Amino acid sequence: xxxxAIKTQAIQIxxxxxxxxxxxxxxxxxxxxxxxxxxxxxxxxGSGKSTLLRCLNLLEVPSGxxxxxxxxxxxxQQNKSDNKKINIQEIRSRVGMVFxxxxxxxxxxxLNNVIEAPLLVRKQExxxxxxxxxxxxxxxxxxDKRSSYPSSLSGGQQQRVAIARALAMDPKIMLFDEPTSxxxxxxxxxVLKVMKDLASEGMTMVVVTHEMGFARDVADRIIFMDQxxxxxxxxxxxxxxxxxxxxxxxxLASVLD
Amino acid sequence: MIxxxxxxxxxxxxxxxxxxxxxxxxxxGLLLGLFIGGLICWLKIRFPGWxxxxxxxxxxxxxxxxxxxxxxxLYYVGPVFGISISAMTxxxxxxxxxxxxxxxxxxxxxxxxxxxxxAEAARALGMGExxxxxxxxxxxxWGLIMAPLTSQIITLVxxxxxxxxxxxxxxxxxxxxxxxxxxxxxxxxxxxxxxYWALVTALANLLKGLENYSTRYLNVRERSPNKLIFMKxxxxxxxx
Numbered sequence: 001x002x003x004x005a006i007k008t009q010a011i012q013i014x015x016x017x018x019x020x021x022x023x024x025x026x027x028x029x030x031x032x033x034x035x036x037x038x039x040x041x042x043x044x045x046g047s048g049k050s051t052l053l054r055c056l057n058l059l060e061v062p063s064g065x066x067x068x069x070x071x072x073x074x075x076x077q078q079n080k081s082d083n084k085k086i087n088i089q090e091i092r093s094r095v096g097m098v099f100x101x102x103x104x105x106x107x108x109x110x111l112n113n114v115i116e117a118p119l120l121v122r123k124q125e126x127x128x129x130x131x132x133x134x135x136x137x138x139x140x141x142x143x144d145k146r147s148s149y150p151s152s153l154s155g156g157q158q159q160r161v162a163i164a165r166a167l168a169m170d171p172k173i174m175l176f177d178e179p180t181s182x183x184x185x186x187x188x189x190x191v192l193k194v195m196k197d198l199a200s201e202g203m204t205m206v207v208v209t210h211e212m213g214f215a216r217d218v219a220d221r222i223i224f225m226d227q228x229x230x231x232x233x234x235x236x237x238x239x240x241x242x243x244x245x246x247x248x249x250x251x252l253a254s255v256l257d
Numbered sequence: 258m259i260x261x262x263x264x265x266x267x268x269x270x271x272x273x274x275x276x277x278x279x280x281x282x283x284x285x286g287l288l289l290g291l292f293i294g295g296l297i298c299w300l301k302i303r304f305p306g307w308x309x310x311x312x313x314x315x316x317x318x319x320x321x322x323x324x325x326x327x328x329x330x331l332y333y334v335g336p337v338f339g340i341s342i343s344a345m346t347x348x349x350x351x352x353x354x355x356x357x358x359x360x361x362x363x364x365x366x367x368x369x370x371x372x373x374x375x376a377e378a379a380r381a382l383g384m385g386e387x388x389x390x391x392x393x394x395x396x397x398x399w400g401l402i403m404a405p406l407t408s409q410i411i412t413l414v415x416x417x418x419x420x421x422x423x424x425x426x427x428x429x430x431x432x433x434x435x436x437x438x439x440x441x442x443x444x445x446x447x448x449x450x451x452x453y454w455a456l457v458t459a460l461a462n463l464l465k466g467l468e469n470y471s472t473r474y475l476n477v478r479e480r481s482p483n484k485l486i487f488m489k490x491x492x493x494x495x496x497x
Contacts, residue, residue, distance in 0.1 A: 089384070097378075105375060106475065117384060151474060
């Protein structure tokens with residue numbers, strides 16, 4: 001029964017814990033995300049949102065609990081020996097991630113940033129990878145920048161290249177870690193538009209964000225985290241208009257005015 | 258004082274030959290040093306336990322003892338154990354071993370200075386640690402280390418003069434022999450100094466070109482870090 005549940009859901013998290021030494025960042029997270037669902041994770045800084053996201057592709061190794069992504073176990077506390085058998089590179093290649101600081105490789109051109117992983121990890125033919133990259137760059141509105149180095153692009157353009165780079169691996173799931181937090185306000189819109197398009201195409205997305213407007217318009221579900229736990233979750237209409245917990249009310253009051 | 262540069266035609270060819278030998282030992286010694294440095298750095302990063310201990314011992318020995326003594330040891334200790342090497346081989350080996358200790362630490366500082374988000378982005382795409390090192394981190398390392406690497410390379414070239422003490426027939430040795438025959442200290446040392454200056458200046462320009470090449474992908478502001486001190490605080494912050 002557990003097996004079938006795993007296969008129908010993009011992400012399954014049970015009792016996830018993460019601590020650095022004595023400091024507990026995540027203190028037991030249970031969360032299931034369906035294919036095609038867009039989930040926005042909101043909460044004050046230090047609440048564990050980014051850590052949760054980074055545990056999903058093992059950029060952070062959890063301290064306890066279990067995680068399955070796209071039907072495969074990523075981490076399991078019960079069977080520690082199984083963790084060694086997990087092919088984390090293979091799983092990561094199916095989960096795209098976009099970072100707050102873009103993390104484009106400055107020594108590679110825009111095109112080479114996008115085709116690097118398809119060539120190296122997927123062993124694609126160069127012509128095929130380039131063709132795909134061109135389609136993606138058109139999609140994010142940056143066809144004319146294919147030969148530029150990242151340093152000559154604005155933050156918003158860099159972030160859109162980063163999205164194209166993640167999409168080049170044909171991920172089943174996309175993780176966004178505060179994708180617009182490092183951008184000048186006037187550049188935020190272009191990045192959010194690309195993300196909206198992606199959501200409307202049915203991509204499974206987990207977005208850690210402070211953009212409440214985006215969360216309200218695009219998310220199927222909002223997760224509110226505080227101090228390492230999920231305090232409240234629900235559809236945006238319900239959550240924003242009728243917050244149940246005092247902590248969420250307080251948080252919304254501080255970010256919405 | 259009257260300078261007698263008539264010695265130039267007489268000792269010029271010998272000095273030139275010494276110059277070429279300096280060029281040769283520096284070139285091979287430098288390549289050896291860059292290679293040994295890479296090896297030591299790899300050992301230190303790849304095997305944090307025993308590898309790092311071994312690498313640190315090596316680095317400590319070659320950084321914390323005078324080059325002159327290292328050269329003597331290399332040249333005179335060998336024969337005690339029945340291994341005798343020519344002065345030239347000892348000299349090249351000496352430069353390589355000594356330079357390697359410094360280059361290892363320069364490489365390591367460069368590797369550690371590459372922003373960790375760079376490797377993370379690659380990891381998130383499913384790239385392996387080896388590809389990350391060779392395709393993401395090391396190419397960026399060069400841009401970060403060219404300045405300290407350049408000054409260390411220049412130091413190494415000038416240290417090659419010390420090899421005259423074990424009779425390597427390089428520029429300084431040839432100059433000293435000429436002086437012992439003519440006592441024209443000023444003229445010959447001036448000439449020797451000029452030849453070193455020419456060699457190092459040419460080398461420095463070449464390395465400057467390499468530095469520009471290895472940072473070609475950065476924009477003008479990022480390429481001139483020394484300009485940062487003239488920038489406003491909030492400008493610097495934006496670039497983080």
